[in-house]
Amino acid sequence: MLSTHLKIATRNLRRNFTFSVINIAGLALGIGIFLLIAEYVSFEWGFNRFASNYKNIYRASFFNGKEEKGDYYLPPGYAAALKEKLPAIEAYTRIGENLGGGVAVVHQQKADAGQAYREGNVSFVDGNFLQFFGWKLKEGNGVLNAAQTAAISASTAKKYFGLNPAVGKIIEIKNQFGSTLYTITGVYEDVPAQSDIKADVLLSFKTLENPAFRNGNDWADPVKLESGYTYNFFQIRPGTDQAAFAKLATQVTRQILPDAKGLKVELQPLKDIHLAPSFNYHFQTYGSLIYVVSFLAIAILITVIAWLNYINLSTVQALSRAKESGVRKVLGATRSQIIIQFLTETVVLTVISLLISVAFVTLVQPYFNTFLEKPLSLKLLFDNWICAGVCLVVIAGCLFSGIYVATILSAFSPLKTIRGVANLKLGGVSIRKVLVVFQFTASVILIITTITLYRQLRYMQTQDLGLSLKQKVVITGPSVINSSGIDQSVAFENRVKQLPFVGKIAASNNVPGQGYNFSAQGITKLAPAAGDEKKSYSMLIVDNQYFDTYDIKFKEGRAFTPAMLIHGWPKTRKVILNESAAKQLGFANAEQALGQKINWGKEFEVVGVIKDYHHLSLHQFIQPMIFLPAVADGYFTIKMSAADMQQHINQIKKIYEELFPGEPFTFSFLDEVFDKQYRTEQKMGSIFMSAAGIAVFIAAMGLFGLAAFTAKQKVKEIGIRKVLGANVLHIVQLISADFIKLVLVSIVIASPIAWFAMNKWLQQFAYRTGMSWWIFVAGGSLAVTIATLTVMVQSLRAASANPVKSLRNE
Amino acid sequence: MLTLKNISKYYQVGGSKNFVLNNIDLDVEEGEFVSIMGPSGSGKSTLLNIIGMLDQPSEGYHYFMGEGVHLLKEKQRTALYKQYIGFVFQAYHLIDELTVYENIETPLIYQNIKGGERKALVADILDRFNIVGKKDLFPSQLSGGQQQLVGIARALISKPRLILADEPTGNLNSKQGEEIMELFRKLNQEDNVTIIQVTHNEKNAEYGSRIINLLDGKIESIKNI
Incomplete structure (x- = not known):
């Protein structure tokens, strides 16, 4: 019996080639994505478990x-x-x-x-x-x-x-x-x-x-x-x-x-230590549970969409299978025998999809790994419980959809199918609509998520930071600090300044986009308010050129003098504040802070107040910052013309190696350093974009199949309408309208969900965009456009068919 | 072999009943060859489907091989017709995905007959119908007459005592039709298979031993030949 089932299954797959291809492609893609993400989950879960104890x-x-x-x-x-x-x-x-x-x-x-x-x-x-x-x-x-x-x-x-x-x-x-x-x-x-x-x-x-x-x-x-x-x-x-x-x-x-x-x-x-066992885990962890969980959610969503596709496409095929089902019943088949036969087809199809998905995973693995910067492989799936999870999802998906489809296909009464297929009505219409709505709801949510993500990213990257990142090269200073090193640093700065292509040079012990030097508490006005000593300040050690080189504007006062640098901040006891620091210290405004003394163990004089700028990414609020003067040598920031960059850097390298023998020369571009802080959002953006793309693609494939079927089913109606004088547009409307309605319903369902989720997500950013109405319009329009185009192909074909042909067949 | 008593089939349309079959009484003995005739809509096919247990009457008593069919549950009915009845259709209703051989084999599979025995039975009937050379072809590769031949072979494979044929020659030309009818006669006379056929064709009807004329759901006349 089984071999007969298998034989029929493969013959049917071949006979309905287009449907099979759409079905298998959708399923293989869905399972493939699921496998890739399962690898990632397995990788993250398996951290720090290699020691025997x-x-x-x-x-x-x-x-x-x-x-x-x-x-x-x-x-x-x-x-x-x-x-x-x-x-x-x-x-x-x-x-x-x-x-x-x-x-x-x-x-x-x-x-x-x-x-x-x-x-x-x-x-x-x-x-x-x-x-x-x-x-x-x-x-x-x-x-x-x-x-x-x-x-x-x-x-x-x-x-x-x-x-x-x-x-x-x-x-x-x-x-x-x-x-x-x-x-x-x-x-x-x-x-x-x-x-x-x-x-x-x-x-x-x-x-x-x-x-x-x-x-x-x-x-x-x-x-x-x-x-x-x-x-x-x-x-x-x-x-x-x-x-x-x-x-x-x-x-x-x-x-x-x-x-x-x-x-x-x-x-x-x-x-x-890597992955928190729960969301409210209060210990520090290195991995991100929320990422793992959202990845898993995406994977399951896509897999579900793929299975729904399968269910939809297979049930609409039922009409062409109805006669077979009916004849078999007349020949003595019980319903369960017919169910098992159709179930076999699902299993065969799943196995083929699974094989293709493994090939797909092998193919895209290198790109996926480069993108995630993780050494993932299919082998990871066998490391732990993930293996059982993957099997469970695939088997459950296969059985559930298979049994559902088989139940529908085997439900026809033999008498009706024998009387003629044309009179048949297919059950489960509302279920199919629900499935399409679900698929497109998921797709629209992913589209809106992607748009919001990129919008926030763009917002963060294009905000006025209050300093200039352009054309700045950051050179790491020498690693050994000693007294002669200070002279060497000054000499380096002086010689670099002579180079014709160098605009400005500054030295600091950390740079924007990377961090501060340290944070300090216990800094107060001379007459502090209660609790002032508990407030925290971010400290940065800089030279006198730092503000000018970075185009940071002074609100009051001026930069440090060279003399302050030479003696260093512990001796000269001068500081520069940013506006936030002045405010946190309790000064009404920048003007009032200027020239005042503040207490940090000893008294320090405020020689300047700068306008607030974003020292770090827009994830965080601007911190109260205090700048301390010194001949810094942690990093040299050089502002230079954009032309011949490589050659110019080589010239600087020569000077560096001459003055700091044995020190490796390393440099980076400041805008890249700063941009690195948005890596997470960039990756998230790419992931959601891919997920949205794949979800829409699979859903559209399903729609394509459904439309093909509707066109086939309505072939007689279309023929009659054409004879009665309907034009192509009428016919296209006839077929498309139902589907477009479903997509519109999806948008209505998806919008509030996406709005809620993205609003929540945006909360984590100190500086953020809002959710605008146009995001929903854009996301919705995209879904409608794709759906329309998909359905259009089928309806145009149906509409341009010769009515004489379709009517003669009856 | 079978007895129908006061069999009616109707549909409720608004307040009134729309009769397809109206109070039919019929006895068929083992070994008979009955032809049912009548104009379109006279209820021929419905009568045949009720006899074949594919359809249920609205009222009346139906006995088959001594059992009261109207008293049986669906599963039991299925088991009963599976055992005794073979169907032949006007549109052949072969399964397009299966070869000639597999089509004929299918009823045996559903009767849980072992592979070896199936092979022997199918080979036997292929031989008898002279279609051994066609066993690996698909229905679409056969002419209408050949397809109907396969349909009859499939109906006979499980050795039924009764064959129900719904316009078996309706889609065939007259020469092919004649061959099929000769085959039915042979089966009836040599193998003692009871046959009930529905037909439009006067000439084909005369192959039977009895012709029943239906009109508007009632038996108008019975003619013994």
Whole structure:
């Protein structure tokens, strides 16, 4: 029986070729998208689970009960003190993440000048780090218990030493802790993509215990209990009650730390560090649950649209299958036998679609991965429960739609089909309409979402920022700071300024679009109001050219003088405020702030107030900012003419390498730096645009099939009307009107849903556009246009047919 | 073999009943060859469908092989006609997607007959009808007469005791029609298969042993030959 079913199924697919192609294409596309997104979900879900004992590892954090977010940067001496008191702790490891970033100088021979590499991902860790997190060793033992030991990743080793062994070699690391030599004890395999803890170079914490290797940064002393800067991970004995342990840890911590009153210790499982297990998860996470969930929602939406397509197209085909169904009944088939036969067809079609979708996924995988910047593959689907989920969705979709279609197709009474197909009426008309409405509602929501996303993005990118990003090149300053470095920086600025193509040059210790230098509290007017000392200010260290170079306008006062720079802000005690800072300090306006003294431990004089500008993206409100004078050398911003950019940069590079020997020259364009902040929105925009495109495409395919069917069904009516004098337009109207009505209904349903969702989404932006009526009109018109064009093709064909032919057939 | 008593079929139109069949009494014995004649709309096909249990009468009693059909549930009715009745249609109603062989085989599949036995039965009937060479062709590749031949072969495959034929020659030319009627006669006489046919054609009707004339849902006359 089964082989007969299969045979008939394949014959039918071939016979109704157009329908089969539309059906399979829609389904394959839907399933393909679903698979791709399932890969992504699986990838995000599987983070930090490669260590064999990951279930027992927790990250400790301090909550003071007031702030939502806890403090994850704990004092370096804390972990050891806690372990001593709590035997349930089997092991701990600390990470000073990216603390050692700077320049690595690699000497192949003892005497050579060495090759310098700028390295950002350089972390200080404890000796047991590699073993603790289950990072695989490739070479050496990777133990970092001794001072001045380091471990590097396999690709870093390859970069430094090529194919030569790296263990035992010595590298020089220049960073905020001065210049220190490290012996490599191990090379580890590159960190798995599904790890939130990443590092190219690991340095031993032990090193920092020696003041000689701290370069005056005594806050970093790894036995101290004062400044918190380390992530602390604890491995707890299996079977320990987590809540009770956290409670105990809280008590002990209040004894260990002097100012820990009211503080609560909380433990976050390692596996939950990436993806929050729920929406109201109060720990910090690196992944985004909301993205994963919205992606999943999109995937399911598209899959559902594809299945609905299948249901619609297959049921309308029923008329041509009615006779077969009826004859089979007369020949003795029971209804269930007929249902199984049609169900077999659905299964065959699903299997074909599934195969094509796998091919499709393989084909687009590289583009998808480049776009998401994630190493996804079909293999990920078999990693965890996702596999079962995917199977469930595909099987459920197949069975549900298959059974529905089969039920409709097998419902005809044999007598009616034998009397003649022309008299048949197909049931489920309203259901088909509902399905079309659902498909287009989903499509219209996606279209409106896409428009809103891009509108917000454009808004953020085109707002007047209050500063100019154009034609600015940012050059990273030297990594080692010492007294002679200041002279070198001044010399660099002076020589670059001489170049004919350079307009202006400024030095600052951070740049717009990237961040501030630090934030500070306890800054007040001389006569502060209550609570003023708790207000926070974003501090930025700049030179006197910063404001001019960036076209930042002064409201009152002037920029710093060269003399203020030379002495630096701790000595000259001068500051410049932005308007927001002046206001937060309690000055009525900029004019009143000028020349006033403010209290920040010592008294500082306000020498200028600038107009507010957007230092960071429009996600955030403008922060109260305080500018501090210094001969900065973190970043040099050069305003230059746009012509011959590459050649001009090369000239600057020459000067840089001459004045800062051994320092790698790196540069970026400021507008790109600033734009990077909108990457998320750009990606979201692309994703929603693709999703909308695909949804509309699949829905339109379905509509195409339905219209083809309607045209076929009404062929006699059309013939009669034409004989009676109807023109092409009348006929097109006859076929299209019903469908267009459905699309209009969809728009009416979709608009409030989209409005609600997008309004909510926009809330997260400090500066945002509103939802305008034209977005809905545009989204709706787009859907109507596509639907009309789709239906038009079919109705035109029907309308131009020769009526004599269609009538003779009757 | 079958008995119809006071069989009526009507549709309610407004307040009045619109009779298609009106108080029909009919007995058919095993081995008979009955032709039903009458003008369009006289109720011939409805009568045939009721006999074949594809349609139910509005009133009356219907006995088939000693069972009261009017008392049976649909499942039981299906089982009954599946076992005893074969249908032949004017428009052949072959399944377009299936080959000649598969069309003939289909009723056997629904009777859960094993593959080997099916093969033997189909081969036998193909041979008997002289259409072995056509077994792999699709209906669209056959002439009307050949299609009807396949239709009859399909009706006979499950060895029915009664064949119901609704204008079996209606779509055929006279020569093809004659061949089909000869075949029916042979089946009736040699294999003792009971046949009830509906026809317009006076000449074809005379192949039967009895001709029943219907007019406006009533039996107008019965003629024994």
